[in-house]
Amino acid sequence: MAGLVSWAQYRDSIGDRSGLFAALAGTWPIERALYPGSYVDLSPSTAIASVTYVDTDARAARYFAEHERVRADLAGRTDPGAATEVAFLASDYTRPLDVADGSVDLLISLFAGPVWDHCRRYPRPGGWLLANTSHGDASLAALDPSLRLVGVAHHRDGRYGLSMDRLADYLVPKRPEAADPEQIRRRGRGVAYTRSAFAYVFQAI
Numbered sequence: 055m056a057g058l059v060s061w062a063q064y065r066d067s068i069g070d071r072s073g074l075f076a077a078l079a080g081t082w083p084i085e086r087a088l089y090p091g092s093y094v095d096l097s098p099s100t101a102i103a104s105v106t107y108v109d110t111d112a113r114a115a116r117y118f119a120e121h122e123r124v125r126a127d128l129a130g131r132t133d134p135g136a137a138t139e140v141a142f143l144a145s146d147y148t149r150p151l152d153v154a155d156g157s158v159d160l161l162i163s164l165f166a167g168p169v170w171d172h173c174r175r176y177p178r179p180g181g182w183l184l185a186n187t188s189h190g191d192a193s194l195a196a197l198d199p200s201l202r203l204v205g206v207a208h209h210r211d212g213r214y215g216l217s218m219d220r221l222a223d224y225l226v227p228k229r230p231e232a233a234d235p236e237q238i239r240r241r242g243r244g245v246a247y248t249r250s251a252f253a254y255v256f257q258a259i
């Protein structure tokens with residue numbers, strides 16, 4: 055269909071994050087994920103059985119409604135057991151979603167705003183949050199006593215990797231006074247850290 059955006063196209067511009075989700079699902083028991091502000095980034099479905107994507111952008115809604123196209127984009131790219139359910143909600147994640155509280159293993163927050171603030175009810179106890187510092191989400195998570203850092207995701211030379219080494223070296227603010235949740239929310243920007251990563255994996259405790 056002319057004008058239809060797809061993951062295949064999007065992947066060409068932002069890169070393929072499949073390796074990141076393969077590493078996450080290979081490390082922790084992640085069967086269900088929720089991805090608010092996903093746009094058409096289908097990469098979690100290459101490694102995770104059930105993923106619910108959420109976006110208000112009509113282009114994302116059109117893409118996910120094209121089930122054959124979504125299947126074609128995933129063909130030959132899925133790990134065993136992945137992509138059994140690919141769901142899409144054309145919803146604003148700042149409002150209640152049609153997702154049960156405590157029902158997902160992984161909440162994904164990449165470049166999409168304050169997802170943790172609005173969607174913290176959906177991961178199960180002991181579940182995970184993948185967040186980056188764009189819009190400040192990982193910085194807010196770092197200050198949340200109900201979360202602990204359990205891994206960091208790196209992106210080097212187009213490849214993603216997960217590390218658990220020297221986690222205490224991460225999320226150390228260059229300016230301690232910047233680690234203020236209200237300031238982060240007001241500015242919509244993350245804190246600068248002495249050592250940074252592409253994204254951070256937190257576990258709910």
Ligand SMILES: C[S@@+](CC[C@H](N)C(=O)[O-])C[C@H]1O[C@@H](n2cnc3c(N)ncnc32)[C@H](O)[C@@H]1O
Nearest residue numbers: 091092093095109110111146147148164165166
């Ligand atoms: C910059 S894109 C990032 C897309 C994808 N997460 C990625 O990392 O490539 C941000 C997306 O979040 C969506 N978004 C922003 N605020 C939203 C909200 N409150 N509810 C649902 N989607 C939202 C936008 O429509 C857009 O598609």
